[in-house]
Amino acid sequence: xxxxxxxxxxxxxxxxxxxxxxxxxxxxxxxxxxxxxxxxxxxxxxxxxxxxxxxxxxxxxxxxxxxxxxxxxxxxxxxxxxxxxxxxxxxxxxxxxxxxxxxxxxxxxxxxxxxxxxxxxxxxxxxxxxxxxxxxxxxxxxxxxxxxxxxxxxxxxxxxxxxxxxxxxxxxxxxxxxxxxxxxxxxxxxxxxxxxxxxxxxxxxxxxxxxxxxxxxxxxxxxxxxxxxxxxxxxxxxxxxxxxxxxxxxxxxxxx
Numbered sequence: 001x002x003x004x005x006x007x008x009x010x011x012x013x014x015x016x017x018x019x020x021x022x023x024x025x026x027x028x029x030x031x032x033x034x035x036x037x038x039x040x041x042x043x044x045x046x047x048x049x050x051x052x053x054x055x056x057x058x059x060x061x062x063x064x065x066x067x068x069x070x071x072x073x074x075x076x077x078x079x080x081x082x083x084x085x086x087x088x089x090x091x092x093x094x095x096x097x098x099x100x101x102x103x104x105x106x107x108x109x110x111x112x113x114x115x116x117x118x119x120x121x122x123x124x125x126x127x128x129x130x131x132x133x134x135x136x137x138x139x140x141x142x143x144x145x146x147x148x149x150x151x152x153x154x155x156x157x158x159x160x161x162x163x164x165x166x167x168x169x170x171x172x173x174x175x176x177x178x179x180x181x182x183x184x185x186x187x188x189x190x191x192x193x194x195x196x197x198x199x200x201x202x203x204x205x206x207x208x209x210x211x212x213x214x215x216x217x218x219x220x221x222x223x224x225x226x227x228x229x230x231x232x233x234x235x236x237x238x239x240x241x242x243x244x245x246x247x248x249x250x251x252x253x254x255x256x
Contacts (some may be wrong), residue, residue, distance in 0.1 A: 002142035003166060005242075006249035008043040009207035011062055011149065014050065014249075015167055018110035018141035022048035025149065025169070028067040032060065040246025046198035048049040048072070052108040053095070055079045056149025057122030057134035058086055061208065065089045078106055078113060082132035086124045092163050102135065102160070111141035116160050118151035120182070138164060146195065150204065153187045159195040167197040172205025172224030185227035192236035199240040202228045207246065 006014040010027040028047065048070040055063045057080060065087070068077070073094035081099040090097055100115040107113075115135045121187045122134030143165040147238055150170055151157075171188045182203045184190060185202075192200055199214045205224040225243050232241045242250045 003073050003145055004065065004170065004249055004251045005145070005166065005201055005244075006047075007201060007203055007246065008047045009037070009246045011056065011204045012043065012045065013147065013203060015139050015145050015147070015168075017139060017143055017145065018235070020052070020109040020110070020141060021050045021110045022108065022113065023053045023057055023071075024137050024147050025062040026053060026067040026068055027061055027064050027073075028073070029064070032064070034210050035061070035206060038189075038209045039206050043247070045070075047194075050075055050077045052078060052106075052113065054113065054137050054147065056118065056134050056136065056147070057120060058083060058124040059122070059150070060124075062150065063087060063124075065093070068093055068095065069122075071095060076106075076108060078115075078137075080115075080122060080132045080135050082222045088131050102131065102137070103120065112139045112141055114140065116146075117147050117154075117156070119154040120150045120152065136155065136161070138162065142245040146197070148181065148183070152182055153191050153194075157191065158196075161195060164195060164197045165199065167192065167195050167200045168203050169200060170204030171202040171228040184223045186231055187189070187230055189231035189235055192232055192239050196236075197239060199242060200232065201242050201244060201250065201252065 004016040012025045015022045020108050041219040077095040077097045081101050102117045105114045118136045120134035136148045145166040146164040147168045169188045171185045202225050
């Protein structure tokens with residue numbers, strides 16, 4: 001398959017297609033508020049090299065200003081509509097910002113990035129007047145790669161996303177409980193049934209964990225990737241699941 005995916009941890013991935021490097025939700029720190037990076041080194045400088053950066057929503061583990069400041073000036077930054085109003089610090093970055101809504105398309109070299117809906121509360125803060133949608137993105141070049149961001153499973157997901165070759169799906173989080181608007185390992189496997197990609201990579205698990213909680217519930221930190229692999233093999237056996245370690249890359253191959 002003519003696409004290469006590198007998982008740097010959490011929701012941070014590099015998708016390389018048609019000579020274009022697209023970086024998702026960059027988070028390049030060892031600690032974020034009450035969270036500490038528990039697996040994988042902080043991504044190296046090469047992780048910040050990109051032809052475009054996608055931000056799925058405004059939560060600080062997905063839109064992280066210090067990490068975005070590591071991106072080379074002039075790199076296009078694609079964000080949900082309303083992001084610059086909700087996060088004024090975006091205007092101080094030397095990155096040209098494009099705000100998008102579901103259905104909008106942005107060309108980046110020889111690929112096209114299309115925004116799609118996500119079922120998630122995408123606001124920066126839980127209170128206040130500013131609203132900004134959570135998004136996923138479909139990157140279309142020689143292959144079609146779906147980066148789901150943070151989302152729950154919703155009825156129109158497959159219709160809106162359309163046919164894809166690779167799905168990058170969140171399967172966990174940074175705590176023992178996932179509420180509305182999230183995919184856990186089981187719901188992510190159910191999403192595979194609906195999306196029917198050739199291959200999938202689980203993300204958004206096993207990287208950050210609340211300080212002190214890793215010694216109490218360590219199994220819940222490591223389990224989602226393994227659970228997703230088992231569940232997908234049972235209910236979506238035609239999908240090749242590639243469970244990566246931090247910093248590992250893969251050229252996904254579909255099952256034959």
